[in-house]
Amino acid sequence: MAHGYPFDPALDACALARALVGAHLTVRGTxxxxxxxxxxxxxxxxxxxxxxxxxxxxxxxxxxxHAYVYRSYGIHLCLNVVGRPGEAVLIRALAPDTGMELMRQRRPAGPLCAGPGRLCQALDVQMTDDGRPFDGDALVVMARTGAPPGILTGPRIGLSRATDRLWRFGLAGMPGLSRAFPKQ
Structure with missing residues (x-):
């Protein structure tokens, strides 16, 4: 396990996905x-x-x-946090707050981090980050502090298989989600 990684490695993918909502992600200072x-x-x-x-x-x-980074549709990079073997959590959106000026240089127009491709562009995630640990060097994940936030649940986006699984999680009341959640 990466030094400084704050989550239990025994968490299943859904539990990790919920735990990551409200956590703070930093990639090389943004x-x-x-x-x-x-x-x-x-x-x-x-x-x-x-x-x-x-x-x-x-x-x-x-x-x-560790990170799992892949190219979606041959165009956009996507950043995931690896959990148990064969499991990962896609980071779909951030509320940006660190290195805003640098992120805006990388994404001069439109939302900064609403959607996995935009997020990776704003944070300058690279294919060379694939397999890299979230250890405080280039990639950092810090667990949320305080009470657990209100978490919305819904279907994942852009899939043709397993569309019935409600494995997408979002922070209630936050602007900047990649897509609205169904009414709960």
């Missing part, structure tokens, strides 16, 4: 509070790990507290 996540598990037909390890998803089978 970041903010995580406000939206999606869980992916080994037995999940929508997960990259569903058919076992490959060269693309090898980081999902690595140690907890």
């Amino acid at each position: 970041g903010g509070m995580i406000i939206e996540t999606e869980a992916y598990a080994r037995d999940d037909p929508a997960s990259h790990s569903h058919h076992g390890p490959t060269s693309r998803n090898r980081s999902m089978f690595g140690p907890p507290g």
Whole structure:
């Protein structure tokens, strides 16, 4: 487990996804509070790990507290936090609060961190971050403090399989989510 990674490595993907809502993510000095996540598990037909390890998803089978970075549709990078083997949590949106000027240089127009592609562009996540630990060097995740926030639950976005799983989590009342949650 990465030194300084604040989450229990035994948490399943959904529990980790909920725990990450309200946590703070920093990538090389830019970041903010995580406000939206999606869980992916080994037995999940929508997960990259569903058919076992490959060269693309090898980081999902690595140690907890490391990054799994992949390119979506050949265009946008997506950042995930690895949990148990074959499980990861996609970081879908942040409320940016650290390094705002630098993020705005990287994303001069539109929302900064509402959606995984925008978030990775604003934070300058790179393919070389794949497999890197959230250890306080380049990548940092700090657990939320205080009472657990109100967490919304809904279906994941952009999937054609396992669409019935309510494995998307968001911080209630926050602007900047990648998409609105169904009325709860």
